[in-house]
Structure formats: structure tokens, C-alpha cells
Amino acid sequence: MAPAISVTTAQHATIIPLDRKEAALDVTVHDNVTGPAKGSLRLNLPSGWSATPQSADFSLAHQGEEQSLRFTLHPGELSEKPYSVTAAAEYDGKEYTEGYVTTGYPGLHPYNDYNPASVRLTGVDVKVAPDLNVGYIMGSGDDVPQSLESLGVHVHLLSGADIATGDLSKYNVIVLGVRTYAARPELATYNQRLLDYVHNGGVLIVQYQSGEYDHNFGPYPYTLSRNSEKVVDETDNVDLLAPENPLLSWPNKITEKDFDGWVEERGHSFMREWAPEYQALTEVHDPGQAPQKGGLLYARYGRGAYVYVAYALYRQLQEGVPGAYRLFANLLSLPQAQQSAVPGR
DSSP states (O other): OOOSEEEEESOSEEEEETTOSOEEEEEEEEEOSSSOEEEEEEEEOOTTOEEESSEEEEEEOSTTOEEEEEEEEEOSSOOSSEEEEEEEEEETTEEEOEEEEEEOOTTSOOEEEEEESEEEEEEEOOOOOSSOOEEEEOOSOOSHHHHHGGGTOOEEEOOHHHHHHSOGGGOSEEEEOTTHHHHOTHHHHTHHHHHHHHHTTOEEEEEOOOGGGTTTOSSSOEEOOTTOEEEOOTTOOOEESOTTSHHHHSSSOOOGGGGTTOOSOSEEEEOSEEOTTSEEOEEBOOTTSOOBOTTEEEEEETTEEEEEEOBOHHHHHTTTOHHHHHHHHHHHHHHHHHHTTOTTO
16 A cells, blocks of 8 residues: 655755755655556745745656656755755645655565655755865765765766776865775775875775775774774764864864764774874764774875774764764865865865
8 A cells, every 4th residue: 555646855854055045856756556647746845945946747657657856946045954845746636745665675574664755954054165076986885975965066986997997086085985895895906096096196085994994905004893993872072182184174163063963873983093194183982981083084195185984974964964064075175175275284
């Protein structure tokens, strides 16, 4: 059993920078009717907002077919607070404002998980360096590339061939997704190409990794270990050890407030030991746990920089946490920060 029309938004939470005049929202309509279905889709918007188009027609030929429609949102005066936008489909005289995904495992009876067709958009004071060319190596799977679109940053997903023989120098920054060294064995094979990319002036951002990464793949020695530390209380205080470092100071001044409102955890796979060439920028710990300074490590290597991030930014981005976007914007902006007269260079 399912509703005649299922409506889902591409994201359930994201952000809008305060200086942005518009934002895109993709909505998918799914046909559960035995036969064709035609109707219209509109958005319920906050006061003072508008959308282009105001409504869009959909036409589905058969049961199970889907159609994605894009709206451009035009916010009114944005503030640093959340706003709600809900998609509503009209079909056969009825309105549908929720959608579902079918979940389950092979051999078990599947069921539909329903959610409102709404997205929470939070106004955020966030800046990012212009004209970035970002490469992204997907690991075990995350929504970071999609989330970064909210910053106006389009990322290029790198294939195995790109890693092996592609021109990496055209990217200002390359980001490794979560657990890439477990999911992408070609990284170990061609790791030296990544280090050469950094040495020649690139910036490599390594999100949290598992035990497969514990083979000194960085430019200097480190120890992660399979029993690496986690910080599970998302309300634990985060101390900024080097607030003048560009990762914490440009183009967004990171403060303890940027760690408010996090969900589920602070992070995991905190580095245990590292060579003195790495600079630890933060410290956090659960009650009774030893101080964890291996959550954000920064090292200059040649003309570039290598960064390891154990904080669960990928999880915070998909929940629209403002501080995570501000910190990720600084990570992406590091190439330009290093070229500027920024304190902590």
C-alpha cells in the first residue's frame, strides 16, 4: 500500500549563505497509480519568499515512474535562523505532501519509510573563496558533494583513472570522502601521486579513515590504529588550540559557537600520534577520556598542505549544521588562504 503520489525533496536540511540571492531545490514525484498520472507541483514558502516557477506540471506515463523538477528559491531578507519549505503535489483533486523510501534486506519483508516532503534551510553567515576547482574522491558513501552545492561549490568526482593518470594539478583542493582507503584500493597504489600533488602546491583534505589508512600515507608519519578514539558526546566542548591558523580564521572566524547544534557525535578515528610537522588545531574529549588533539591536523608539505579531519563534518552537513559548513568552507578556501598574507600561514 502506498499513496497515489509520493513527493520527496533532494535534501531534508541544508543552508543558505546570507549573501546568496537564490538557491535551487530539486523535488521528485513518484507515480504509484496503475497507469499515467498528471498533476502539478508547488512549494509552500516562508513569508516574503518566492520561487521560480511558481508551480510546475508533472506527467508520469506509468506506475513506478519518477520525475524530478527543479525550483529556484528567492528568499526574502535572510537571518541566521531556520526556514521550512514544503513541496505539495496536486493530483486527481487531492494534495500530497510526503514521500517514502522502501527499506529492508533481501529475504525480509520490505516496508516504506515515510517523511514529509519538506526541507529545513538555515541562513548562515558563511563565506568561501571564489573560483574553486574541487576534486572529490568518494569513499564508502556520503552526501558531501551535494551539500557543498549550497556553498556555491561544484565538485568533480574523481574516477580511478583520474587518480592513476589524470591531471590533478588543475584542482585547487582535493577532498577524500569518508573511509576512502577502505573503499578505493587504488589510493594505496597511487598514493605518491597525491603526495606529489600536495608538494607541488595542492591542498589535500582527508576525512575520517579506518584502519586501512594506518600505513603512513601522509607526508609525515602518524599512527591511527584500528582501535582509534571516538568522541561520541556531540555537546563536548571543543578547544581551539591555534585560532590564528587559516583553517580556523579565514574566510570564516571559527569559534566554539560553530560546534553548537551538532548531531550524534563529534567524530571518530582521531589520530593517536603524529610527527611534529603536523599541527594539532583542536582538542575535545568525552568525560573521563584523555584529551583528543588528533581531530584536525594541518601540515605544510612542499608548496601545499595536507589536512586530516576526524570530525564528522559529513554527518553535520546533511543535517544543515551552520558551523560545519563554515569550517568546511575554510578547508576548501585553504589554497587561497596560503597565497594571502593570512596570520598562521
